Amino acid sequence: MTATTHTATCHCGAVAVEATLDLAQPTYRCNCSICRRTRFWPAVALPGGFRIVRGQDDLTRYTFGSHKNHHYFCRHCGVRVFGHGTDTPMGEMYGVNVGCIDGLADEDLARLAVVRVDGLHDQWQQAPAHSGYL
Ligand SMILES: [Zn+2]
Known part of the structure; x- marks a missing residue:
């Protein structure tokens, strides 16, 4: 599979983004304090391949800790729908919530590669000791 442009939307439809995603590449589940609470499941878009289509004014930005990652x-x-990492192990990137991508069937979601990372301990290159719940 190659990178294609996908639209992702929030539940009420106020927010929509367009992102160039290669869904053959890994998606991520993380055990950090915010991903655990929100069950965030991102695919990665690079800065040149991401734009907000509508709803800029409907977004709230939350940051914590280092404030390097912006949780919208x-x-x-x-x-x-997405988060914006300004200083991640892969540089600046957008994490687009896979569950918000329009037009993916359940079987498409089930086929995605998932990498589980230990964000809780800043060990982004390794899986958490317990990851079955992610
Ligand atoms: Zn909404």
């Missing part, structure tokens, strides 16, 4: 959610429905 729709202020109406609360869904996290």
Whole structure:
């Protein structure tokens, strides 16, 4: 599979983004404090392959800790369509929530490669000791 442009939307539809994603590449599940709470499941888009189509004013940005990663959610429905990492192991990137991508069937989601990372301990290159719940 090669990278193609996908649209991702929040639940109420106020927020929509377009992202160039290669869904043959790994997606991520992470055990950090915010991913654990929100069950965030991102695919990676690079800065040149990401844009907000609508809803810029409907987004709320949340940061914590180092404040290097920006966690956006729709202020109406609360869904996290994407996050923006400014200083990640892969550089600047956008994490697009796989569950928000329009037009993916259940079987498409089930086929995605998932890499589980230990973000809780800043060990991004390794899986958590316990990852079955991610
Ligand atoms: Zn919304």
